[in-house]
Amino acid sequence: KAGVTQTPRYLIKTRGQQVTLSCSPISGHRSVSWYQQTPGQGLQFLFEYFSETQRNKGNFPGRFSGRQFSNSRSEMNVSTLELGDSALYLCASKPQFTGDVGEKLFFGSGTQLSVL
């Protein structure tokens, strides 16, 4: 089974631009979450999508948005980029909640975004 795939692997943008990141979950997984990873802050939760609906949202400004398509693929968009948006953006998918077994997140390798 193919893992979680994120594209592109690297991105360089300038302040004020916008960017779109893509994530393809493991086949059969319907939940996709996005995280921002920075050296000082660790992993910060952005949002989670399930069946094309946003289920949860973290404490990020409205410049950060996302969506999920009917095939469970997800995109994340950041508008009006700021220098502080430079980070590794990780996508994670999970299968349906499996009760006693526990929920498990499966991560992609991430998109490294640099804002100049």
Added chain:
Amino acid sequence: GEDVEQSLFLSVREGDSSVINCTYTDSSSTYLYWYKQEPGAGLQLLTYIFSNMDMKQDQRLTVLLNKKDKHLSLRIADTQTGDSAIYFCAEKSYGQNFVFGPGTRLSVLP
């Protein structure tokens, strides 16, 4: 809100045991996890423990949970250079998001 804390760095000699510690604040946490991140890669699930357990062992990995003190530890026996990575502790309760710690960077010295 919920918080998960870890020390940021740990260095050990090859062949020694490594112990990575984590504390969390959410008393309703049902599952606690350890993830490993190698350079240039995403997070890989190492192991997890249900909150009604005290210990879980999986080959070289031993997880200890002290629910009273909200303290979780990961012990890696016979640490190898390939174990050098960042280790994240995470907690999860029903209906809530995963909360990750800042990660502990483990360096294994030859």
